Amino acid sequence: MTAAPRRIPxxxxxxxxxxxxxxxxxxxxxxxxPSTVLAFGWRGILKIKHVPEQLLDVTLTPVLLVFLFTYxxxxxxxxxAGEYLQFLLPGMLVMSLLFSxxxxxxxxxxxxxxxxxxxxxxxxxxxxxxxxxxxxxxxVRYLVGASVIVGLGVALxxxxxxxxxxxxxxxxxxxxxxxxxxxxxxxxxxxxxxxxAVSNAGYMALFPLVFLxxxxxxxxxxxxxxxxxxxxxPISHLATAARALMEGSVPVLELxxxxxxxxxxxxxxxxxxxxxxxxx
Numbered sequence: 001m002t003a004a005p006r007r008i009p010x011x012x013x014x015x016x017x018x019x020x021x022x023x024x025x026x027x028x029x030x031x032x033x034p035s036t037v038l039a040f041g042w043r044g045i046l047k048i049k050h051v052p053e054q055l056l057d058v059t060l061t062p063v064l065l066v067f068l069f070t071y072x073x074x075x076x077x078x079x080x081a082g083e084y085l086q087f088l089l090p091g092m093l094v095m096s097l098l099f100s101x102x103x104x105x106x107x108x109x110x111x112x113x114x115x116x117x118x119x120x121x122x123x124x125x126x127x128x129x130x131x132x133x134x135x136x137x138x139x140v141r142y143l144v145g146a147s148v149i150v151g152l153g154v155a156l157x158x159x160x161x162x163x164x165x166x167x168x169x170x171x172x173x174x175x176x177x178x179x180x181x182x183x184x185x186x187x188x189x190x191x192x193x194x195x196x197a198v199s200n201a202g203y204m205a206l207f208p209l210v211f212l213x214x215x216x217x218x219x220x221x222x223x224x225x226x227x228x229x230x231x232x233x234p235i236s237h238l239a240t241a242a243r244a245l246m247e248g249s250v251p252v253l254e255l256x257x258x259x260x261x262x263x264x265x266x267x268x269x270x271x272x273x274x275x276x277x278x279x280x
Contacts, residue, residue, distance in 0.1 A: 036129035037136065044107070044137025058145030062096040063152055069216065070156065077217060082157050089153040090170060090242040091215030094235065096145045097178040098210065102202030104138045104182035105189030108277075109198045112190060117277070131277045135182055142178050146171045162248035170242040177238050177258055180265035187269050190276040215239050234261040 048055060066088070074084030108131070111117050120130040150158075150167055160167050185202050192198045212226070213235040219227045230236050234257060241254035 033126045033129055036125045037133040040130045040133025041137035042133075044134055045140050047107075048140065055141065055144060058096055058100045058141055059148050061099075062092060062145065062149050065095075066092055066149070066152055066156070085153065085156055085158050087218075087243070088216065089149065089158045090246055091213075091239045092153075093146060093149045093170065094174055094177075094239045094242055095210050095215055096149055097142045097174050098181060098235070099203070099206055100141050100145050101138070101178045101182040102185050102199060102206070103141060104135055105185030105187075105192075105198040105202060106195045107138070107189070108134060108186050109189035109192055109195045113194065127278060128274050131186070131274060135179070135186060138182055139175060139179060142175045143171075146175070160246040162246055166246045166248055170245040173245065173255070173258055174238065174242055177262045180262035180269075183266055183269035183273055187273040187276060190273065209233065209235055213239060234258065237261075 066085075069088055069092075070081050070085050074081035074088070078084035078087060111120075111130075111134075117130070121127060150171070162169075185198070188201055189195075189198045192201065213230055213233045215235065219230040219236070222230060237254045237257040238261075241251050241258050244251040244254065
């Protein structure tokens with residue numbers, strides 16, 4: 001018959017030291033909303049560092065599209081590739097950043113389906129911090145995509161008449177619009193059951209809206225009924241505003257529509273996304 005293992009008593013001094021540390025130690029302060037939002041935003045940036053392939057949609061894909069449309073269709077549409085590039089590049093900036101906003105929903109759905117959201121909710125932090133931080137962190141993707149598009153355009157011969165200031169204002173406008181749109185896709189991400197479903201739904205919604213705009217061609221070249229739709233499209237107003245800012249003018253109507261649309265998207269879908277996130 002095997003004898004039961006003898007229990008070795010802990011050293012009294014060690015037990016006293018542990019009790020003293022637990023009894024007299026000052027508990028850490030509860031993390032506030034700003035610090036936790038920044039922490040989760042930094043988490044999104046670290047995900048890009050560890051998985052750089054996720055930047056293909058804002059790096060390689062726009063580069064291929066710029067080359068394709070500029071040198072394959074530029075001569076037929078505008079008479080020369082160089083002249084068409086001056087028209088195309090701001091539109092490609094819009095298209096690239098808007099498609100990149102779909103990633104907000106994909107990433108949020110991935111966290112939700114893998115149980116990461118449940119772990120975040122068990123932490124002593126404001127419950128909305130992971131959600132807000134994730135959406136803010138995705139803004140880095142927009143800036144990376146904008147840098148790639150503008151850098152490629154300059155290398156191919158694009159010249160902004162307003163200089164660097166005009167380019168920065170156009171990029172800021174498109175990023176603001178993409179930020180508002182990302183709340184819509186974040187809500188979709190919490191409603192869908194798989195990340196690929198979010199991706200498919202986002203691209204299926206954006207493709208017709210982007211191509212039925214003035215991103216690639218002037219509306220005057222379209223049939224009358226299609227031109228009427230393109231003229232009222234928020235994406236057309238956004239592309240027109242980006243072109244005007246890069247050219248050195250201030251389009252009041254297009255800026256108002258673009259910023260108003262971004263504010264409306266944020267006001268409508270940020271509370272809805274927060275509600276869905278808390279209910280998940």
